[in-house]
Amino acid sequence: MRNAANILWFLAAFAFVCLPLPGSLPTANAADLEADLEIVGDADAGERIFKICGGCHTIDEGGRTKDGPNLYTVIGRTAGTLEGFRYSKAMKAAGASGIVWGRKTLNEYLNDTWKYVPGNIMGLSSIGDATDRANVIAFIERETR
Numbered sequence: 523m524r525n526a527a528n529i530l531w532f533l534a535a536f537a538f539v540c541l542p543l544p545g546s547l548p549t550a551n552a553a554d555l556e557a558d559l560e561i562v563g564d565a566d567a568g569e570r571i572f573k574i575c576g577g578c579h580t581i582d583e584g585g586r587t588k589d590g591p592n593l594y595t596v597i598g599r600t601a602g603t604l605e606g607f608r609y610s611k612a613m614k615a616a617g618a619s620g621i622v623w624g625r626k627t628l629n630e631y632l633n634d635t636w637k638y639v640p641g642n643i644m645g646l647s648s649i650g651d652a653t654d655r656a657n658v659i660a661f662i663e664r665e666t667r
Contacts, residue, residue: 568661
């Protein structure tokens with residue numbers, strides 16, 4: 523029964539983050555973030571959104587890997603290279619092609635994970651709202667300094 527409750531929580535949280543409310547307008551869009559990489563989101567708001575990510579990722583120093591790798595050292599890390607984590611062939615190839623995680627690359631990846639790294643196995647396909655992506659990235663930056 524606990525697993526069913528966890529699945530329902532995840533689906534509700536996924537819908538909250540990924541599906542826009544009718545009539546809602548984001549305060550920034552993907553073009554804004556790509557044009558101005560100095561945009562910094564709200565880390566506190568990003569922490570709330572990251573709870574969805576926390577189903578598969580930890581972010582604390584020395585944190586364990588779950589279904590996804592620990593994100594503590596993700597900023598500046600080459601994609602697919604955290605020692606001890608079994609990455610998909612697609613994510614390893616992304617790293618071999620030179621993808622290094624930073625604001626711009628995380629923004630592009632989180633906008634459409636399956637398009638940015640075709641064949642990756644991350645369950646979350648996107649964080650569709652640019653402001654939510656900026657907030658999550660700000661939270662990751664704050665927690666990993």
